[in-house]
Amino acid sequence: MATNPIPQFPAGFLWGVSTSAHQIEGAADMREPSVWDAFSAEAGRIRDGSTAAVACDHVHRHPEDVALLRDLGVGAYRFSISWPRVNAPGGLDFYDRLVDELTGAGIRPVPTLFHWDLPSSLEEAGGWLNRDTAERFAEYAAVVAARLGDRVTKWITINEPAEHTLLGHALGTHAPGKQLMFDALPAAHHQLLGHGLAVRALRAAGVTDVGIANSHGPTWAASEEQADVEAAGFYDLLLNRLFAEPVLLGEYPEEIGELMPGTDIESDLRVISEPIDWYGVNYYAPTRVGAPEGADIDFGGVTIPAELPFTVKEIEGVPTTDFGWPVVPEGLTELLTGFHERYGDRLPPVVITENGCSYEGVDDQRRIAYLDGHVRALHRAAEAGVDVRGYFVWSLLDNFEWAEGYARRFGLVHVDFETLGRTPKASYGWYRELLRTQNGG
Numbered sequence: 138m139a140t141n142p143i144p145q146f147p148a149g150f151l152w153g154v155s156t157s158a159h160q161i162e163g164a165a166d167m168r169e170p171s172v173w174d175a176f177s178a179e180a181g182r183i184r185d186g187s188t189a190a191v192a193c194d195h196v197h198r199h200p201e202d203v204a205l206l207r208d209l210g211v212g213a214y215r216f217s218i219s220w221p222r223v224n225a226p227g228g229l230d231f232y233d234r235l236v237d238e239l240t241g242a243g244i245r246p247v248p249t250l251f252h253w254d255l256p257s258s259l260e261e262a263g264g265w266l267n268r269d270t271a272e273r274f275a276e277y278a279a280v281v282a283a284r285l286g287d288r289v290t291k292w293i294t295i296n297e298p299a300e301h302t303l304l305g306h307a308l309g310t311h312a313p314g315k316q317l318m319f320d321a322l323p324a325a326h327h328q329l330l331g332h333g334l335a336v337r338a339l340r341a342a343g344v345t346d347v348g349i350a351n352s353h354g355p356t357w358a359a360s361e362e363q364a365d366v367e368a369a370g371f372y373d374l375l376l377n378r379l380f381a382e383p384v385l386l387g388e389y390p391e392e393i394g395e396l397m398p399g400t401d402i403e404s405d406l407r408v409i410s411e412p413i414d415w416y417g418v419n420y421y422a423p424t425r426v427g428a429p430e431g432a433d434i435d436f437g438g439v440t441i442p443a444e445l446p447f448t449v450k451e452i453e454g455v456p457t458t459d460f461g462w463p464v465v466p467e468g469l470t471e472l473l474t475g476f477h478e479r480y481g482d483r484l485p486p487v488v489i490t491e492n493g494c495s496y497e498g499v500d501d502q503r504r505i506a507y508l509d510g511h512v513r514a515l516h517r518a519a520e521a522g523v524d525v526r527g528y529f530v531w532s533l534l535d536n537f538e539w540a541e542g543y544a545r546r547f548g549l550v551h552v553d554f555e556t557l558g559r560t561p562k563a564s565y566g567w568y569r570e571l572l573r574t575q576n577g578g
Contacts, residue, residue, distance in 0.1 A: 143509065143571060144516045151245070151527030152572050153213035154206070154549065155491050157252040157296070158222065159189050160536035164196035167231075168222035171254040172264070172305075173539075176312035184438075185542035192537045194557050196231055201559060203238045205550055206533065209565060210572040213245040215490060215529050217252035217296065220277055224256055229284045236288050247529075248285070249293040249350060250278050250335060251328075253301050253312070253539075260313055265306070265324040265331075268398075275334035282342035291346045293490065294335040297419060298328035299352055299380045310439050310540055318444070323398040326405070329383050333408035340411075350417035350490040351380050355471045359427030359450050368447035369426040376424070381476070383409045385416070385483045415526060417490035418476075420511075423468040425450045437461050438540070458507070460495040460545050466510035473518035473525070486524045489515060493531035495538070495545040504549075504564040512571070530568060534559070 159173050165188075177188040195202055206214050216235070222228040232248070239246045251274065259270055278294070304311035306321035315321065332349055339347050356377065358369035371392075378390045387410035389397055426447050434441040436449045437460065452463040469492070476484055494507045508530065519525045535548035543554050549565040552558070572578075 142574070143512055146516065146519070146525075146575060150525075150575070151213050151488065152575065153211045153215055153245075153247065153527065153529040154209070154533040154568075155215040155529045155531045156195075156533050156536065157217040157249070157254075158219035159192075159217075159252065159254040160532075160538070161193040161195040161534055162219060162222070163189070163191040163194040164222075165190040167196065168219055168225045168228060170257040171219070171221045172257060172260045172312040173254050175257055175260075176314050179314070182314065183540055183542045184544050187537065187542040189537040191557075193534050193552050195534075198557065198559075199231075199235055200238060202533065203235070203242055203244070205559065205561065205565075206239070206244055207242040209549070209569050210576070210578075211244060212572075212576075213247050213291070213527070213529070214239055214533075215247040215249065215293070217249040217254075218281055219254055220251065221254060221256045223277065223281060224258075229281070232281075232285060236285055240288050245291060246285075246289050247291045247293065248281070248289060249296050250274070250281060251294070251331070252296040253305070255313070264313060265301070265327045266321075268323075268327055268330070271327045271331035271334055274331035275338045278335040279338040279342060282339050282344060286342050286344060290344070291348075292339055292344055293348055293350050293417060294332040294339075295328055296350045296490075297352045298325060298332070299376050301328065303376070304439065308439060308442070318442070319396065322393075322396050325379065326397045329380070329409045330405050332384070333405075333411045336411040336413060337408070346414050348413050348415040348417045348485075348488065348490075349384060350419055351384075352419040352421075352491075353377050353381065353472055353476070354420060355423040355468050355475065357423050357425045357452070359425055362428070364428035365426070368428045372424065372426040372447045372449075381480070384413070385480050386410070413485060415486045415488050416484060417488050418473070419491035419531075420469050420472060420489060421492070421494075422463045423452065423465050423471070425452045456503075458494045458503075459497055460541075462494070464494070464507055464510070466507075466514040469511055469514040470517045470521070473515075473523045474521045477518075477521070477523045484524075486526045488527035488529070489525070490527075490529050491531040492528065493547050495547050497546060499551050499560055499562045501562045501564045504562070505567045508564065508568065 302325040309316035356373035535546040535552040538545040
């Protein structure tokens with residue numbers, strides 16, 4: 138790890154941490170069921186057989202967690218609001234209290250309206266495959282904004298529609314567990330439509346600072362062979378361009394637009410491309426992609442089916458996290474400068490809404506090295522002309538890591554899932570010192 142000081146970011150740069158409702162809140166008896174409750178109840182779906190019924194019990198222990206945020210010195214806390222909790226009687230009361238405690242501690246609340254935990258009642262009506270869910274999402278956004286908008290000024294509509302489409306609807310390794318392959322594309326379109334409708338609902342409620350959190354990473358061809366280059370281009374289209382270009386350009390990539398559902402795509406795209414104030418990027422790693430090999434491939438616990446027009450390959454010669462993900466900080470610089478070149482003035486200011494890694498242990502020096510490298514890579518992107526406005530570490534707490542259960546630890550704070558005790562890790566202290574120096578302390 139480099140020992141020289143991290144360069145200064147501009148005054149007003151927003152430093153924070155991120156979490157999501159289903160992964161930390163617990164108190165499942167105080168909300169409606171979600172698709173993840175149903176998915177977790179199916180044998181073999183979750184690696185360790187666990188559920189998020191208790192998780193970190195954040196609903197009951199949030200004062201302790203806000204104290205950790207205050208002591209950390211972050212300017213903002215990105216959390217998600219549970220649609221199933223809002224649907225339950227008194228569900229918004231919890232977020233009222235949380236927002237009050239955050240603002241009282243001098244921390245800016247940055248809620249995400251949807252982070253994968255769709256109410257089961259909506260899934261039973263067709264979920265994101267049903268266009269009506271986009272309309273229901275906008276109505277929900279309006280309800281939340283009416284309650285919290287007097288104190289919450291910065292909002293995120295949807296988190297990672299790419300992963301929710303690919304893993305939840307195409308491959309079936311996440312909730313709701315559908316294996317539709319390319320027939321999952323309506324879920325992508327309807328999430329993006331929901332985003333645009335929610336932007337309109339938030340604007341109507343007076344919100345002036347709204348974005349989306351899309352996951353992106355560079356796609357590297359496995360070789361210079363034409364088949365590998367073409368496969369990498371298709372993967373980039375499917376995971377990056379498909380979700381960026383409707384929002385930023387008001388159009389689908391030509392190669393895939395004809396596959397999207399609906400009778401009036403142009404009208405939908407005008408909604409999807411409602412102007413946003415900033416663009417959220419969740420970055421973890423590049424992906425090395427080659428031509429299909431005629432057999433299913435297991436990659437990081439996800440099966441890449443043989444019938445897909447690409448396969449994912451290991452990036453050799455780089456360290457990996459305990460999750461097996463490659464550690465490539467320079468990929469963040471490459472991604473952001475590439476977006477800057479590709480989209481020009483159509484790209485609004487960028488906020489890194491997630492960046493983090495899974496490592497065991499409280500003395501987590503490898504996490505410190507990871508974060509150090511990525512913050513420096515972000516600064517290099519800013520030096521290259523990208524308008525970068527914020528950085529959020531994933532995550533504040535060890536949590537329920539979706540299909541991995543409690544087998545992966547991304548937190549700056551260790552959680553003992555037997556006692557629910559919190560223990561700040563070495564990386565928590567490192568980040569606190571970084572924020573102190575960045576803020577002129």
